[in-house]
Amino acid sequence: MKSLLIAGVLGFGLVVSGCITMPDSKEITDNAYKGYSEVVDLNGANQDAIFESSKVWIARKFVSANNVIQYADKNSGRIIGKGNFALKCPEDVKGMNCIAYTSTKAEFTLEIEIKNNKARLTFSDIHQAVNNYPIFEEKSKKVLNEQLQELTRDYKISVLSSKNSSEW
Numbered sequence: 614m615k616s617l618l619i620a621g622v623l624g625f626g627l628v629v630s631g632c633i634t635m636p637d638s639k640e641i642t643d644n645a646y647k648g649y650s651e652v653v654d655l656n657g658a659n660q661d662a663i664f665e666s667s668k669v670w671i672a673r674k675f676v677s678a679n680n681v682i683q684y685a686d687k688n689s690g691r692i693i694g695k696g697n698f699a700l701k702c703p704e705d706v707k708g709m710n711c712i713a714y715t716s717t718k719a720e721f722t723l724e725i726e727i728k729n730n731k732a733r734l735t736f737s738d739i740h741q742a743v744n745n746y747p748i749f750e751e752k753s754k755k756v757l758n759e760q761l762q763e764l765t766r767d768y769k770i771s772v773l774s775s776k777n778s779s780e781w
Contacts, residue, residue: 640749641746641747642747644749645747645748645749646739646747646748646749646753646754646757646758648721648735648736648737648738649758649761649762649765650733650734650736651734651762651765652731652732653731653768653769653772654731655730655731655772655773656730657730658730658772658773660727660728660730662775663730663732663772664685664692664727666772666775667692667725667727667768667772668682668685669771669775670768670771670772670775671692671694671696674696674764674771675696681695683695690726690727691724691726691727692723692724692725693722693723693725694722694723695720695722695723696720697718697719697721697742698718698719698760699716699718699719700714700717700756700757700760701715701756701760702715702756703755703756706752714756717741717742717743717748718742719739719740719748719757719760720739721739721740722737722738723735724737732772734764734765734768736761739757
């Protein structure tokens with residue numbers, strides 16, 4: 614009985630150690646998602662209007678602008694904030710496997726720089742919220758990139774529509 618118990622414990626140890634393999638830290642660092650940046654042309658809107666519309670977009674998109682915006686300087690046209698969102702499930706992942714993606718929150722720093730009727734959105738310092746771990750797996754990086762592109766498109770639509778809605 615004792616030998617059966619020892620064999621069971623050893624067997625379980627081998628199974629667990631074989632199932633849980635993490636890449637080494639250099640591989641993780643080398644493959645970590647580096648960030649996303651895009652310049653958005655805002656069709657002749659002036660810097661003050663873009664700045665105010667950017668703050669409104671942040672307030673609407675991230676629920677509490679006071680918790681998101683870390684720095685805002687109208688004169689330089691810079692807003693820096695911290696945000697997060699849950700990753701979406703990749704199209705080729707179905708069922709219960711989606712939970713691994715949708716339960717992962719990505720935290721990031723967002724910098725909006727405004728000049729010459731344009732805004733540059735830069736998403737950096739992107740990591741998993743629960744453990745500050747970089748996002749390095751290829752499917753997650755693809756989903757993350759798509760979501761940041763979607764956020765940037767949403768930003769442009771929001772800023773341009775607020776420009777039009779202020780002319781009522």
